[in-house]
Amino acid sequence: MADISFVRTESHPDLPPPKSETGILAWLRQNLFSGWLNTLLTLSAIYLLYKILPPFLDWAIFSADLSGKTYEDCTSGGACWAMIRVRFDQFMYGFYPEAERWRVNLGFLLLFGTGIPLLIEGVPGKKYLAIFVFLLFPPIAFVLFYGGLGLPVVDTAQWGGLMLTMVLATVTIIVSLPLGIVFALGRRSNMPIVRMVCICFIELWRGVPLITVLFMGSVMLPLFLPPGTNFDKILRTLIVMAFFAAAYMAEVVRGGLQAIPKGQFEAAQAMGLSYWKLMGLIVLPQALKIVIPGIVNTFIGLFKDTTLVLVIGLFDFLSIIQAATTHKNWLGTSTEGYVFAACIYFIFCFGMSRYRITLERRLDTGHRN
């Protein structure tokens, strides 16, 4: 046998990578033309874009009409954005009286002005912002939107458009998360009665389509209430939607709770932490972080599900647009209406999705289970 003894005396220097591994050409080759199938897909995608994009841009921008009083005034053959322009205020506020619309503006200005800084990392005074958004803002918003304290009452039947969609989505989102957490904890509780109640609640609400639940809330429920009890339709819708969303949220959160290793519970117990401190300080922060994608997914679904209130006669953003496109002055503008609606829904949903990515990156502590 040959001599197998070997000793390295000097170490090999680090060399730069070969040219073919860096630069634009390498990127193109790796990502777009790495094989015949990939090349074929790239070329067909380019062809498809070439076929679709120019006509769409022509319709939406170059030969679009921006002004006019009816569909008849849109003559250039492109999109009739005049409809959106004329109806814009209604799309935003529904039938909210024009003189009172400043209240809606102020309400959402307050919400965004305090809510968005709350979501950004490193903003000082978050404690006070949170107290404002979660405790002070709801009553303020109620007075602003509905009335009271000297402001004339605007009946909820006049609410509509994006304002109604935002009210439904915001309230449901803010209520459903804590409620969902409570039900998720209850479902994993050691106490049999608590557990049974939570399981029944979750399965009942999850087992029924949202449309059915909305019908129950708006049509059936008043039949069972004593005559004379008048219980606002939007309030009923809010309660029903919040419970519905909470049931889904509970299952998402439960997934996170079950992903926390037993050792975390034991370490916290061994230190003498009580159940609520164990959950609040150790388990939930980790569990919620794991299920952020699921939570945001539920929020996005919820935001779009608000369009279902159409079936109980509420004019949310989508249904008020539909109503406009079927008005005799604007027959033929439904494409414009839907494209506009799609853009607005997309902006909100995409925004939530992007925020999810930022949030996950911020909460990353280099730990992988």
Added chain:
Amino acid sequence: MANLDTAQGTMEVSDEVAIQIIGMHKWYGDFHVLKDIDMTVYRGERIVICGPSGSGKSTLIRCINRLEEHQQGQIIVDNIELTGDLKGIDAIRREVGMVFQHFNLFPHLTILENLTLAPIWVRKTPKAEAEEAAMHYLERVKIPEQADKYPGQLSGGQQQRVAIARSLCMNPRIMLFDEPTSALDPEMISEVLDVMVGLAETGMTMLCVTHEMGFARKVANRVIFMDEGEIIEQNEPEEFFNNPKSDRTKLFLSQILSH
């Protein structure tokens, strides 16, 4: 591990009873895990518990802080008997620290936050004071510079040292170690054992489930051998290793010392 040789001479055992276990049994469903355990631990004792896997040694020390519930017999820790009474359990858990095989640090908190969490929330120590104590213990386990990192950024040996420091921050009177070095890479075992030896020198009452026989020989004042849920043999380390009485002990020792 130079300081191992000197460790034993400086440590004294008092007459005060720290833990007393009387006729304790435990079952998992039908399976009888712990059988008639009788054991008295005096303050300042360093006890090493060894035995084959599945012998119930981990379960035994986990019963002492009620991570596992025993069904029969008595466990008395610091003059408090462990029953279903939650107040008693909480009182015992405040006095008994535990170090786990898989460290179980809280990955969403920094090292410093891991250390100050229990003092602040359980003992109601002011934050500044808790942080000062935490830094003191981090210096003792020789990693004060890692205070602001997250557990995921530390090596296994460093994490286990943090875990020991975290338990010490509660000023426990008794420390339980559940196979503290079994999940570590070989080159990290000694840094953890060094910390444990240092701790033994302070007179801490320690119960340690481990297979580190070098540690047992040098630090322990008593070695307990368990098999199939029973205490088979216990003795001073010299006697235990050089002159085991039971056949099962002899077999076990020959298996772990043969390579």
